[in-house]
Amino acid sequence: MKLENILDKLGSIEKNSFIKIIDNIITKNPKNGKEIDEILSASDKGLKSVDNQNISKIFALTADEFQEYIKCEFQEITSQLDILIDIIIRDGNCIMKQDWFSRLYDSEIKTLKTRIKGLNTNFEDDKSELSEVRKRDYKIYKSCLNTAYKNDIENNRDAKVTSDELSIILTLSKQLGLSQEEVKLINYSILPIVTIDIQEVIKGLKNIGVIFYSNKENTIYVADEMVRMLRKIRKKEIAEKFYRRTLKLLREPIINQIAREHNIDRKLSYAQKIEEIIKEGVSFTSLLLDDIYKNDSTLTEKKKTLNELCEKGLNISNLKGSTLDDKISSLIEHFENVERDEKVGISLDGYDKMLAELNLSLPKLNKQIKDQFQFQDEFVLKADFLLDYNMKPRDILDLIVKTDLTNFIKDNGIKQRGDYILNIIEHYKDVENLYFENFENVAYRNLNLLKENGIMVKESELGIKFEELTKVIFKGLGFNVDDAFRNNLNTKKDMIDILLNLGNNEVIIVECKTSKEKGYNKFSSVSRQLKSYQNLGLKNDLRIVKVLLVAPEFSDDFITDCEMDTEMNLSLITAATLSNISEAFKTSKFKEFPHVLFRDIVINEERILKALSK
Template identity: 80%
Template sequence: MKLEKILDKLGSIEKNSFIKIIDNIISKKPSSIKEIEKILSSTDKGLKSVDNQNISNIFSLTSEDFLNQIRCEFQEVTSQLDILIDIIIRDGNCIMRQDWFSRLYESEIKNLKIRIKELNNELENEKSELGEERKRDYRIYRSCLSTAYNNDALNNREAKITSDELSIILTLAKELQLSQEEVKLINYSILPIKKVDIHDVINSLKNIGVIFYSKKDNTIYVADEMVRILRKLRQKDVADKFYRRTLKSLKEPILNQIAKKHNIDRKLDYSVKIEEIINSGISFKSLLTTDIYKEGSTLTDKKKHLNELCESSLNINNLKGSTLEEKISSLVEYFENVEKDEKVGISIDGFDKMLTELNTSLPALNKLLKNKFELQDEFVMKADFLLDYNIKPRDILDLIVKTDLSNFIKDNGIKQRGDDIANIMEHYKDAENLYLENYANVAYRDLNLLKENGIAIKESELGLKFEELTKVIFSNLGFNVDEKSKQKLNTNKDMIDILLNLGNNEVIIVECKTSKEKGYNKFSTVSRQLKSYQKLALHNDLRIIKILLIAPEFSDDFVTDCEMDTEMNLSLITASTLLKIVDVFKTSKYQVFPHVLFRDIIINEERILKALNK
């Protein structure tokens, strides 16, 4: 869930710790201070009085500073912060009720102790599958850590690891190519590990700003933006779902090669082996730098292999960069952009339909999703629910084994030639709803964004498409979009876009305007046009309740000119506002949108949304 959306859900007390931390960062004059001061200039009461959208923008500007502040918390190596962060950055753990988080924490401690015991046995067993070279690496790291931790006790001081010692230990782990999980297992074989009270755990995470906690519903929230920062802290280059997508594109001998190097059982089932590799904490970049190639591969071979992997298996063409490192960084950046992107790839309705039909064809999928994403709810196959966890259609399809995917395609009449996942996504695209979700992009005539979102349309068709979509929106708001009466009124000279018939000879006239330019600024032209429509309606004995003008946005001059006009009862609505209104209207108590709410010169989005939510 995005930070702004979480902040909207919480009260001021629940946001207080986070706000204090950001305020403290701002007081130290970070490099982005000028941009921050521009945002804060609209208020003289500081960060607390800034709206949630701008708090989110300020957090984005201070994210590196925030990361450095959290990094300092790792100086206290007995804090269990690594364990806790590894839980909250997993896909699906961004929203958790307290009891569920407590269960995950207990399970993590229990599993950690079991795996530490297994590792110690492997090190002592001469016949273990763990290679001598890897045993040597583990022993070197463990001996150095033990010395760093216990040397204080020898001098009658409290046992701890200083920041200087920690920096050396981290460098050693990197040079020995130890995964995060390997480091964690060895660390806690030396450092004391005990279960902490869950309330203390929540408070400690809340006080350093990485989680929000709502006492009202006993729920922990971790913002998507925060997860990306914490992932960087734990040196996880990509989300688990993208790691899984990449591993699934590898052949089993390569997976066995990776498993052997990192002490993972090669006899495990293919899909289980993939999950073990993900959970082992092996760096994604390290995996693509060395682990997936045959022994003796040249640099040219590696680059060729990586290109083939991206193009044929991941459908990512033209990977940027000339060196291997640049290509890997380009792939990581690609996955980061996909994760940040709010686009779903298909419409929300299409997503819901896909989930319904998946549930019918593959009834075990609900349980698989619950387990893979550690979700608490019993039934999780709902589009809105999954999107709050940033789980998209492609992420779900990646979990399904090929045979089940093929059967689903046959059961639902989906195209069978070509890539299975691409065919499923295309089948559930749902063009009308996809257009509605891109309503603002149509208004702005943004062909590039529309193309990226899977919409192919000619520029000459955008004006008409915007009008058609606006009709659909007003129909969804319960209005009678009266085409017959409009046709009777229209002349060759005056052509009303949309006529809403309220009954009793009362109407609302709607005019639709698209524009590439920022800030619609053609009041004199549009006012003459609207006054002609007004005369036309009055001449036919119709009472005009309101004239509405829909555009991507309006300049300050346009709004001022509109305010000065005394001849028309005109209100201005941006496309994005109208889309939010219809979205909230769906869950409101109203059957027909109360048009009396259209009373401002420029429609106040916040006021209308509050009225609909009452």
């Protein structure tokens, strides 16, 4: 669940710890201080009086400082913060009742103690499957940690690992190629591990701002934005669902190779081994750098294998980067963008229909999903419920074995040739609604995200598609999008995109621009174009009430140039803002959008949404 939505559910006292931390960061001149001050300037009473949408924006602006603050909390190595954070960042654990969290915590401690015993046995057993090289790595790490922890006792001080010692230990674990789970097991074979009262656990996590706790609902909330941050701190580059999606493309001998390297039982089933690799916290980067290739693979062969994995398996074409590291970074960035994208891939109705029909064809699926994500609810195949946990249709379909997918496709008359999962998504999507859900992705010409969300479109068609969608949005706002009048006005040289006819010879000219680049910055060329359109209208005795430029975003220089222009009544509106205004208008009292609200240089979304809600 998004941070803003969680904040909307809570009272001021329940948000207090989180607000205090951000307030403290703001007092220390964060790098985005200027942008934060602009948000706060609208409020005389400081951060506490800022609305939840802007608190969410400020959190994003202080993300780097907030992350460093949490990292400092990790320096108290006996705090069990690694155990607790590993629980709350798992897919499905971002919303939990207190008693459910207590069960998960107790289970984690119990499992940890059992596995520590197993690890210690493997250290001593000559017949264990651990290779001598791996035993050596474990012993080196364990000896260094033991020294770091116990050397204080010799100096008559409390045993602890200092921040300097911890940084060295973390570097050592990375160089030895230890997974997070391996590190955790060795750590807690030396450090005392005790079960802490669950109320104290919740209080501690709430005080450092990583969770929210609703007293009324007795429920823990972890914001999607916080999960991503905590995952970075724990060096987990991608969400489990994307890791699973990638691992399922690998042949079993490769999975066995990874399992052998990280002390995972190779007698487990293929699916179980994949889950164990994910639980182990094996680095996704190291997996794609070394673990999935044959020992004698050349760099060229590794690049070819990775490209095929992305193009044929993950349907990601044109992976950026010339080096293997660059390609892996591009893949991680792609998964991050998919996770941040709020679009579902099919309409909400389509998602519900898909889940209902999956439940009929595969009656065991509900329990499988419930167990996989450790959900407390009994029936979980509901679109709204799953989306609160950021579980999209593709994430659910990824968990279904191929034989069950085959049966489901046959039962529901879905196309069988090609990729089963993409065929199912295609079958249930509502194309028109889907395009509107992806309006901003069309503006950014983001082919990969559009493809991920179930839209197959040529890049050459995106400009026209953006214009068509913008027309429909303005029609939905009650404007007269007068194509006939526009066509009569247009010349071979001057081709206005959209003309809104207000009557009485008054019009609004709308220009649509898509751009892959961040921050649309071509003011000189677009201003000449718009002035030419304006002159065309004036020659035809029209009053140009407003010129609107719709683009994915605008650079600071572009906005400044626009502010200095005295010849046009020009306003800038981002695709995201126009989309949000359109949604708010649907539930407003207005039959036609009051165009006088388009009066800023950069259209102020928050002000317009407030006006529409009155």
